[in-house]
Amino acid sequence: MTQVRSYKAQKVIDRMGKKLSRQIVGSLVACVHCGNCTDSCHYVLANPGDPTYAPAFKADKIRTLFKRHYDWTGQVLPWWVHARSLYTDEDLEDLKDTVFGKCTNCRRCTINCPMGVDLATFNRMARGLLVSVGVMPEGVAVVSKDQWEIGNQMGVLKEDYIDTLQWLTDEMRLENPDSPGIPIDRVDADVVYSINPREVKYDPRTISDAAMIFNEAGENWTMPSEGWDMTNFGLFSGDDDLGGSVARRLYEKVEELRGRKLVISECGHGYRSTRCEGPNWAKKDVNFTMESSVLTMLEYIKSGKIKVDKSRNTELVTFHDSCNNARSCGLTEEPRELLKLVCENFQEMYPNRAENYCCTGGGGAMSMSEYTPRRLKSAKIKADQLKATGAKIVVTSCHNCVDGLTDLIKHYKLDMKVTQLVNLVANALVIEPKAVPTIPAEAIPVAEPAAILAGYRILVADDEPDFVTFVSAVLEDNGAAVIQAFDGNDAIAKAKAERPDLMTLDITMPGKSGIEVFEYLRADADLRGIPVCIITGKPELRELIYERSVPPPEGYVDKPISEESILRNVRKILELAQTKKK
Numbered sequence: 001m002t003q004v005r006s007y008k009a010q011k012v013i014d015r016m017g018k019k020l021s022r023q024i025v026g027s028l029v030a031c032v033h034c035g036n037c038t039d040s041c042h043y044v045l046a047n048p049g050d051p052t053y054a055p056a057f058k059a060d061k062i063r064t065l066f067k068r069h070y071d072w073t074g075q076v077l078p079w080w081v082h083a084r085s086l087y088t089d090e091d092l093e094d095l096k097d098t099v100f101g102k103c104t105n106c107r108r109c110t111i112n113c114p115m116g117v118d119l120a121t122f123n124r125m126a127r128g129l130l131v132s133v134g135v136m137p138e139g140v141a142v143v144s145k146d147q148w149e150i151g152n153q154m155g156v157l158k159e160d161y162i163d164t165l166q167w168l169t170d171e172m173r174l175e176n177p178d179s180p181g182i183p184i185d186r187v188d189a190d191v192v193y194s195i196n197p198r199e200v201k202y203d204p205r206t207i208s209d210a211a212m213i214f215n216e217a218g219e220n221w222t223m224p225s226e227g228w229d230m231t232n233f234g235l236f237s238g239d240d241d242l243g244g245s246v247a248r249r250l251y252e253k254v255e256e257l258r259g260r261k262l263v264i265s266e267c268g269h270g271y272r273s274t275r276c277e278g279p280n281w282a283k284k285d286v287n288f289t290m291e292s293s294v295l296t297m298l299e300y301i302k303s304g305k306i307k308v309d310k311s312r313n314t315e316l317v318t319f320h321d322s323c324n325n326a327r328s329c330g331l332t333e334e335p336r337e338l339l340k341l342v343c344e345n346f347q348e349m350y351p352n353r354a355e356n357y358c359c360t361g362g363g364g365a366m367s368m369s370e371y372t373p374r375r376l377k378s379a380k381i382k383a384d385q386l387k388a389t390g391a392k393i394v395v396t397s398c399h400n401c402v403d404g405l406t407d408l409i410k411h412y413k414l415d416m417k418v419t420q421l422v423n424l425v426a427n428a429l430v431i432e433p434k435a436v437p438t439i440p441a442e443a444i445p446v447a448e449p450a451a452i453l454a455g456y457r458i459l460v461a462d463d464e465p466d467f468v469t470f471v472s473a474v475l476e477d478n479g480a481a482v483i484q485a486f487d488g489n490d491a492i493a494k495a496k497a498e499r500p501d502l503m504t505l506d507i508t509m510p511g512k513s514g515i516e517v518f519e520y521l522r523a524d525a526d527l528r529g530i531p532v533c534i535i536t537g538k539p540e541l542r543e544l545i546y547e548r549s550v551p552p553p554e555g556y557v558d559k560p561i562s563e564e565s566i567l568r569n570v571r572k573i574l575e576l577a578q579t580k581k582k
């Protein structure tokens with residue numbers, strides 16, 4: 001009897017075919033099941049006797065699907081090569097449990113595989129396939145939504161970000177009235193500094209420490225008012241569209257400011273996403289250099305731009321290599337060189353560098369609370385590693401690792417705290433009296449906001465006149481030409497007559513509802529290419545749109561909606577539409 005396949009399972013299978021790069025296929029076919037990688041995984045070490053944590057077992061969940069549908073052996077002799085398919089939504093949930101809940105994509109098994117199998121790469125692909133049909137841990141959905149809609153992973157609003165930078169400037173000037181503080185949107189800066197939103201929300205001292213270092217070095221630097229988040233949840237969720245949009249936003253802001261170098265604060269996945277993967281995801285040539293702030297600080301010390309006194313950091317420290325920095329980007333020696341310049345006592349942790357174990361919070365694991373017990377159990381390996389150093393401080397160049405390590409230190413009751421290189425450099429910094437007063441940030445020209453929607457025609461369909469006026473004003477202020485419709489029939493007529501580049505659509509409207517309008521657009525060969533952003537005050541009706549058998553809308557936002565959110569979403573949709581046309 002033929003087994004019926006669910007709509008989502010079929011989508012996952014179809015989309016897999018589009019994601020099979022040569023690198024992924026190479027890894028999917030190369031495994032000889034020798035088991036060499038088994039002991040390299042922290043999950044295996046913490047769960048002896050449970051085969052479901054073995055890298056090859058986890059990989060087989062994806063490999064068997066590939067064999068069944070995209071490899072001739074599995075199509076001709078499925079039983080021979082153990083090819084299996086996915087049929088039900090329960091099958092998808094089972095796959096989710098493995099690819100999100102049993103692997104941090106740390107790539108330690110990769111470097112221990114004689115055949116060069118890179119499980120993390122196709123595990124990420126599998127995550128992306130599941131995300132594309134809405135199967136993912138709740139935390140992944142929330143963080144992705146914040147990064148799509150608000151522009152950063154933690155949903156920090158622009159006014160809160162600017163307020164924080166301004167507050168830090170005020171604090172710096174309380175200590176030193178001549179401090180330049182934090183220059184925002186300075187044009188023609190030599191350094192544009194991008195950060196992790198965690199710094200704004202939970203750890204602003206890392207921002208003021210970095211500012212102190214830039215100012216002491218006499219750097220011509222700035223922080224952007226927008227597009228400042230260098231993290232990228234697309235790396236964790238496997239969503240290349242999100243990855244491209246986030247990276248492009250940052251690159252375009254640096255270009256708008258005519259910055260010469262983008263410096264990325266200490267964050268493993270942010271560094272990898274922004275410097276290594278981002279240009280490919282964004283399909284963009286980047287015409288400025290990019291570097292980790294670790295290299296920037298090291299260069300300042302070695303060139304004499306700043307002076308440090310290592311006797312200010314006397315406690316025994318060890319160093320934890322972030323998986324993304326060390327294994328994926330080769331950033332292993334510079335942090336140690338810097339550490340030894342600013343600390344008196346350093347104790348290496350073993351194994352280290354590319355062989356180091358994951359902090360267990362990687363791969364987005366900190367956002368997936370349903371797997372916390374598993375994560376903390378597997379963290380025993382890291383806890384033992386930390387304990388053996390005898391250090392009181394573990395230093396890491398990654399905000400994600402700061403959270404992962406802090407959590408496991410608490411769980412395993414270790415007498416230790418976590419810090420980053422920027423904090424140690426700032427603590428060791430020798431402030432020299434300045435002969436020439438520096439220019440305060442307010443005296444420096446800032447960039448005019450660009451007409452970012454110039455050339456686009458956007459149809460706003462909503463039955464609330466005040467809302468239409470508000471949205472139209474925001475779009476027009478940013479250069480778009482706006483067409484307005486106040487009921488469903490009017491919306492269809494204007495879409496036909498004007499062929500807009502994008503349409504915002506309310507769900508409840510007189511005449512035809514937004515759902516009927518959406519269905520009409522998708523059924524019409526001439527209109528189905530118009531990207532649609534649903535903006536609704538009725539989130540309970542959302543499923544009525546998403547559960548249809550037509551492609552889902554390109555965007556979705558709940559009311560009330562801010563100016564920033566409108567612009568973020570509209571830009572995102574237009575960017576994706578452009579990418580698809582290329």
Ligand code: SF4
Binds near residue numbers: 030036038114117
């Ligand atoms: S992934 Fe590599 S090391 Fe692991 S079982 Fe397969 S071939 Fe062996």
Ligand code: SF4
Binds near residue numbers: 103
């Ligand atoms: S990538 Fe890391 S967590 Fe995933 S299976 Fe390999 S070693 Fe384990």
